[in-house]
Amino acid sequence: MSEGLKIRYKQVLEEIESAARSAGRDPEQIKLVVVTKGHSFSEIDALYQLGGREIGENRVGEALEKQTVLEALEGLRWHMIGHIQSRKAGEVAGNFALVHSLDSVKLAKRLDRYAQEAGVVQEVLLQFNVSGEESKSGWEAWDEPAWEGLRPEIEAVLACEHLRVRGLMAMAPYSENPEDARPSFARLKRLQVWLAERFPEADWSELSMGMSGDFVPAIEEGATILRIGTAVMGPRI
Numbered sequence: 001m002s003e004g005l006k007i008r009y010k011q012v013l014e015e016i017e018s019a020a021r022s023a024g025r026d027p028e029q030i031k032l033v034v035v036t037k038g039h040s041f042s043e044i045d046a047l048y049q050l051g052g053r054e055i056g057e058n059r060v061g062e063a064l065e066k067q068t069v070l071e072a073l074e075g076l077r078w079h080m081i082g083h084i085q086s087r088k089a090g091e092v093a094g095n096f097a098l099v100h101s102l103d104s105v106k107l108a109k110r111l112d113r114y115a116q117e118a119g120v121v122q123e124v125l126l127q128f129n130v131s132g133e134e135s136k137s138g139w140e141a142w143d144e145p146a147w148e149g150l151r152p153e154i155e156a157v158l159a160c161e162h163l164r165v166r167g168l169m170a171m172a173p174y175s176e177n178p179e180d181a182r183p184s185f186a187r188l189k190r191l192q193v194w195l196a197e198r199f200p201e202a203d204w205s206e207l208s209m210g211m212s213g214d215f216v217p218a219i220e221e222g223a224t225i226l227r228i229g230t231a232v233m234g235p236r237i
Contacts, residue, residue: 002046009034009050009232016226019219030219033079033208035229037062038236041069047233048073056100056227058082060091067095081169081208081227083137086110094118100169100208100227103127103138105156112160121162125169125208126154130187136171141191154195158202167206167224168192172214181214185221192222 013032020027035056036044044055044066056079057063067078077097084092084099086107092099093114102108102124115122127138139150158165170188172181188209196204210218212231219226 002049004234005043005046005232006050008234009047009052012228012231015216016219019216023220025219029224031225032232033081033225033227034232035081035211035227036066036233037082037229039233041066043233044070045073048076052232053077054079056081056229060084060088064091064095079227090114093122094120097123098166099124100225101125101127101137102157102163105153108157108160108163112162115162121164123164123166125167125206126157126165127169128188128191130170130184130191131173133173138170141170142187144187144190147191147194151198154199158199165202165204167204167208168195169208169225171211172209172218174213176213178214178217181210182217182221185209185214185218185223189222 016030016032017027020030031054033054033056034047034052037058053075054077059082063078063080079098079100080092080096081100084101084107089107089110093111099122111122128141129136129138130141132142141147168188168191170184172184188207192204192207206224207222208225208227210223210226212228215226215228
């Protein structure tokens, strides 16, 4: 298992570096978050021994259990990348270095309240649906002329004193062809520019986009954070 993980991890890092340099970007500005949903404590420990420090989880309960078991691994940074039910907000605030999936004002206000109670400022990304797929969470952002309608809700999120917005997140439609994801990634990049122009007081620098099957076009379109699971960890057993 560990040898296969070593080979896959090295290959993905090399592909990220190659794609970044081909796009005229600095590979050091692109962060690899390895998604470990459904993988064991020992697999995450093996990843840690290879140098992996950024861990992404989809489920709050599974993530918190792993954090407890692996608390001796210094320097691990946990990312919540999955949909968060409002009732789980209290378990999320303060327990993750970055929440990628803030997708509503309701959730923002709950996270803000729990972060205040925990005495922390929770870093978050705002999730947008840039493809129009009903299965995708996030603020509706596939119709670019309608972006002005997002203003009130973005203002409400930015008013939460115990949240720090760091950027945007989106998921592209699944396809066997990585190029099919490019329009979604390009739209998220345009949305980043649009938000930065209208809300310059906030930090919009991070773009979390790109997964195992489409991270190369994501890099080419400006991704700063990649969420890669299977290409590194292999299939879940």
